[in-house]
Amino acid sequence: MSTHTVLSAATRVIPVFEYRRERWRNGMGWTREILRVPDNEDWQVRLSIAEIEQDAAFSAFPGIERELVLLRGEGLRLRFADGAVHTLSPPHDRLRFAGEAQVSGELVDGLTHDFNLMWRRDALDAALLHRPLVGSMFFFTEPAVAWAIHLLAGQATFEGEGGMPPLEAGDTAWLAAGARKRFALHGGGELLAIRLSPR
Incomplete structure (x- = not known):
């Protein structure tokens, strides 16, 4: 499926009650999936909201670029394997990083909800x-x-x-x-x- 075809998936509104709640790939948290295009395992773009209830390693997504936006909560500290540390602070701090990066999330003070944009960087x-x-x-x-x-x-x-x-x-x-x-x-x-x- 060409990228142009992917981006022409039908215009629509996706209400919050239709988001699909599922376990993280590594089982360490929950995600409410908003949209994936195309709607299969070989998606090129995916929008979701991560519910982070405990300090946890993030799943790896090779070939994927990510941007994370803090939606709710007191903050999320992202600790990368290369030593870099970035804290997402309220109200809507955000960070873009490579999906294959080894990163763990540490809660600043209680659970957070984080908007998660992922896209295939070669496409x-x-x-x-x-x-x-x-x-x-x-x-x-x-x-x-x-x-x-x-x-x-x-x-x-x-x-x-x-x-x-x-x-x-x-x-x-x-x-x-x-x-x-x-x-x-x-x-x-x-x-x-x-x-x-x-x-």
Whole structure:
């Protein structure tokens, strides 16, 4: 399946109650999977929320680039095998790192929820933006550009998109690559916006 085909997976809203909760690959935590494209083991992009309840080693994902954003909790310390240490602090600290890196997470003070963006680095480029939503925000899809929008807080609707339900806090929208199109997201709150394109 070509990268262009992957990014043209159907536009839709994924409500928080549809996220799939599953054990980590190494059994040390839980993940709520939001989206994987394509929807099989050979995915090229995957969005999820990790529920970290104890200090634990992260699963390795060779060939994958990752970006982690602290959603809830007092903080997460990431300790890498090469000696590097990075602490994700509230409200929404984040870090990008290689999926094959040996890293363990240490809780600063109690459990955390962490947004986890993963993509296959030889196939895709990804840019993650953290933005307030005040009034309207516009997202443009193109034959080689798709977007994923995760609403951190507030409420929002896609104006003129009758088939798409409104977004509540915690929901995610996937805007497929394809014909050039403008999506107008209207509301109030805070979001993560991920722009994906073929490498």
